[in-house]
Amino acid sequence: MPANELASNFDHLSLTTDAIAKLHNEYHVIIDEFLPSDFANRLLHDAEALYTKGYFTQHYFQFGGSLLKKPNVYELDLSGPTTLNDSEMGAWGDVLSDVGPMFVRKMDDLDRSSVTTTAVETAGEGGTGQVRRLSLDIISPPAIKLQINSGGGSFPWHYDNQPGPPNKRSLTCVVYLNPKWSDGDGGEIVLWPFLDKQIIIPPLHRRAVLFYSDCMLHRVLPSNERRVCFTMWCNGTHMNTKNDVALSKDQLQFTSYDEAQAFFASRPLQRVISRAVHSEEYLGSLLECLVVTGEKKNNNQIPKEEEDQLVKQHESSVMGITAKLRPLIEEFRRRKVRVVCNT
Ligand SMILES: O=C(O)CCC(=O)C(=O)O
Numbered sequence: 001m002p003a004n005e006l007a008s009n010f011d012h013l014s015l016t017t018d019a020i021a022k023l024h025n026e027y028h029v030i031i032d033e034f035l036p037s038d039f040a041n042r043l044l045h046d047a048e049a050l051y052t053k054g055y056f057t058q059h060y061f062q063f064g065g066s067l068l069k070k071p072n073v074y075e076l077d078l079s080g081p082t083t084l085n086d087s088e089m090g091a092w093g094d095v096l097s098d099v100g101p102m103f104v105r106k107m108d109d110l111d112r113s114s115v116t117t118t119a120v121e122t123a124g125e126g127g128t129g130q131v132r133r134l135s136l137d138i139i140s141p142p143a144i145k146l147q148i149n150s151g152g153g154s155f156p157w158h159y160d161n162q163p164g165p166p167n168k169r170s171l172t173c174v175v176y177l178n179p180k181w182s183d184g185d186g187g188e189i190v191l192w193p194f195l196d197k198q199i200i201i202p203p204l205h206r207r208a209v210l211f212y213s214d215c216m217l218h219r220v221l222p223s224n225e226r227r228v229c230f231t232m233w234c235n236g237t238h239m240n241t242k243n244d245v246a247l248s249k250d251q252l253q254f255t256s257y258d259e260a261q262a263f264f265a266s267r268p269l270q271r272v273i274s275r276a277v278h279s280e281e282y283l284g285s286l287l288e289c290l291v292v293t294g295e296k297k298n299n300n301q302i303p304k305e306e307e308d309q310l311v312k313q314h315e316s317s318v319m320g321i322t323a324k325l326r327p328l329i330e331e332f333r334r335r336k337v338r339v340v341c342n343t
């Protein structure tokens with residue numbers, strides 16, 4: 001597809017003011033039919049060709065001091081250094097050169113124009129925290145990762161932007177390419193707005209899920225089938241400011257737990273307490289994603305010593321946070337259970 005044709009197709013996508021309003025208010029939005037059908041099908045075809053040629057690599061992730069292998073998850077970093085030539089890239093070349101940069105520009109336009117219609121608070125300025133702009137960096141193109149989960153792959157609860165520099169991610173956009181997905185196939189992405197109901201989203205073909213990278217806790221459930229997606233991470237210009245990464249006494253002057261909940265729900269600071277509030281969920285999903293499926297019994301678990309080490313690291317981090325903020329953490333844990341029980 002020539003770039004100009006792609007541009008007009010992409011411009012016709014439903015990136016609307018309504019979508020950005022939902023994103024601003026709820027920190028996520030689901031957009032179906034995000035990509036034109038013929039383009040999505042070409043992407044899927046070309047992703048499979050790249051996989052067959054061996055260009056995908058095993059996904060690893062960092063936990064505490066360890067680099068952990070995530071079984072059944074393979075990825076190809078399209079925006080990093082690559083040995084791929086244009087013909088091998090196929091339609092993915094268009095994603096890199098056109099779709100990604102265009103997406104950032106379009107989202108930035110919508111983000112800016114929403115200023116006139118909503119009371120907007122920019123990151124780090126204090127205030128009500130009801131609406132926070134994405135403040136995208138339109139100079140830097142998004143990082144783009146293509147991902148294939150062969151049956152069994154999952155992701156533990158995490159934020160895409162961990163507190164502290166150099167992470168500048170502001171907006172995550174995951175686009176799914178699974179024309180045959182049906183109930184029972186698994187692989188749903190689950191978003192968990194702070195102390196609210198979980199949102200379980202099937203990875204449907206041409207569906208995009210957009211969310212704030214620094215304040216949307218999420219995970220991926222194990223997939224029973226092959227599952228394909230790509231993610232665009234757009235940088236922001238005001239990420240991880242002091243007020244986003246470190247809790248100070250001044251910030252903790254709440255007159256009620258409701259006020260405290262509203263404060264954390266709208267701020268990246270929730271990352272500091274999230275592991276303690278969701279302790280069981282973090283650990284359970286971490287151990288679940290390290291299990292190798294489809295291999296011989298007794299050989300499908302990580303070594304016991306490695307598991308013990310992970311549990312220890314997790315518990316010490318939970319204890320560190322809880323020791324400083326025990327009444328708040330305990331109240332938030334009770335509120336979490338109440339929401340889960342009511343769903
Ligand atoms: O596969 C997905 O749906 C999302 C993956 C994810 O959360 C990530 O790569 O950070």
Ligand SMILES: [Fe+2]
Pocket residue numbers: 158159160218
């Ligand atoms: Fe993620």
